[in-house]
Amino acid sequence: MPNSPDRSQAITETxxxxxxxxxxxxxxxxxxxxxxxxxxxxxxxxxVHIGTNAIRSFYSSxxxxxxxxxxxxxxxxxxxxxxxxxLTITAGDNxxxxxxxxxMVFDSDGKVTAMKAYWSPADVTQL
Amino acid sequence: MPNSPDRSQAITETxxxxxxxxxxxxxxxxxxxxxxxxxxxxxxxxxVHIGTNAIRSFYSSxxxxxxxxxxxxxxxxxxxxxxxxxLTITAGDNxxxxxxxxxMVFDSDGKVTAMKAYWSPADVTQL
Numbered sequence: 086m087p088n089s090p091d092r093s094q095a096i097t098e099t100x101x102x103x104x105x106x107x108x109x110x111x112x113x114x115x116x117x118x119x120x121x122x123x124x125x126x127x128x129x130x131x132x133v134h135i136g137t138n139a140i141r142s143f144y145s146s147x148x149x150x151x152x153x154x155x156x157x158x159x160x161x162x163x164x165x166x167x168x169x170x171x172l173t174i175t176a177g178d179n180x181x182x183x184x185x186x187x188x189m190v191f192d193s194d195g196k197v198t199a200m201k202a203y204w205s206p207a208d209v210t211q212l
Numbered sequence: 213m214p215n216s217p218d219r220s221q222a223i224t225e226t227x228x229x230x231x232x233x234x235x236x237x238x239x240x241x242x243x244x245x246x247x248x249x250x251x252x253x254x255x256x257x258x259x260v261h262i263g264t265n266a267i268r269s270f271y272s273s274x275x276x277x278x279x280x281x282x283x284x285x286x287x288x289x290x291x292x293x294x295x296x297x298x299l300t301i302t303a304g305d306n307x308x309x310x311x312x313x314x315x316m317v318f319d320s321d322g323k324v325t326a327m328k329a330y331w332s333p334a335d336v337t338q339l
Binding site: 093128129130131158160161162163164165166167168169184185186188201202203204205207208 | 220255256257258285287288289290291292293294295296311312313315328329330331332334335
C-alpha cells in the first residue's frame with residue numbers, strides 16, 4: 086500500500102509544522118526536523134548538505150531575515166511529500182517572494198532523511 | 213552553476229511537450245521521453261517501473277481513456293524539474309480530476325532518467 090491514512094496524516098502534520106517553523110523558528114528548530122544523516126539540496130543542482138550540523142549551518146544563513154511562509158499545495162505519497170510553498174522575505178527595504186516546490190523523504194520516526202528544493206533565480210519576484 | 217538558461221529552457225520545453233503528450237499521445241510517445249534505463253514511480257511508494265518497456269507498459273494502462281492535462285506550476289532546478297499539473301480523465305459517464313506533483317531528472321540528451329509522481333487517492337476528485 087503506497088499510503089496509509091495514519092502515516093499520511095503524520096507527514097501532513099510534519100510539513101505543516103515545518104512551514105510554520107520556516108516562518109518563525111531558529112536554525113536549530115529547522116535542523117530538528119532532520120535525521121542525523123539526512124541530506125538537503127537547496128536548490129537542486131547546488132551543494133548537497135549532509136548531516137544535521139551542515140543542515141543547521143545552511144538554515145543559519147537564511148534565518149537572519151524576516152520570513153513569512155505559507156503552504157500552497159501538498160501531496161503525500163508513500164513515505165514522501167512534495168509541496169509548493171510561498172516564502173516572502175523582508176530584509177530592510179528589500180522584499181522578495183520565492184515559491185519553491187520541495188520534496189521530503191521521511192523515515193519511520195517521522196524525521197526527514199532527504200530534502201530537495203526546486204527553484205531558480207527566475208522564480209524570485211521582487212515585491 | 214545550478215541553472216544555465218539554455219538547459220533550463222530545454223527542460224521547460226520538454227515538460228510542456230510531456231504535458232501535451234499526456235493529453236493526446238500514445239504510450240509509445242510517452243515512453244519516448246525516457247532514457248533506456250529510466251525509472252518511473254507513480255505513485256511514489258508504489259512499484260518502480262524500470263526501463264522503457266516497463267514504462268511503455270505503465271502508460272498503456274492509462275492511455276485508453278480520454279485525458280486532458282494542463283500544467284499548473286513548474287520549477288526547473290539544475291538538471292531536474294518539479295511540476296504540479298491537473299489531469300482530467302473521462303471514462304464513459306465517469307469524470308475525475310487528479311492533480312499530482314511530479315519530479316523528473318534529465319540526462320545530457322534531455323531524456324528523463326527518473327520520474328516520480330506524488331499523489332494519493334485523497335487527491336482524486338470525482339467531477
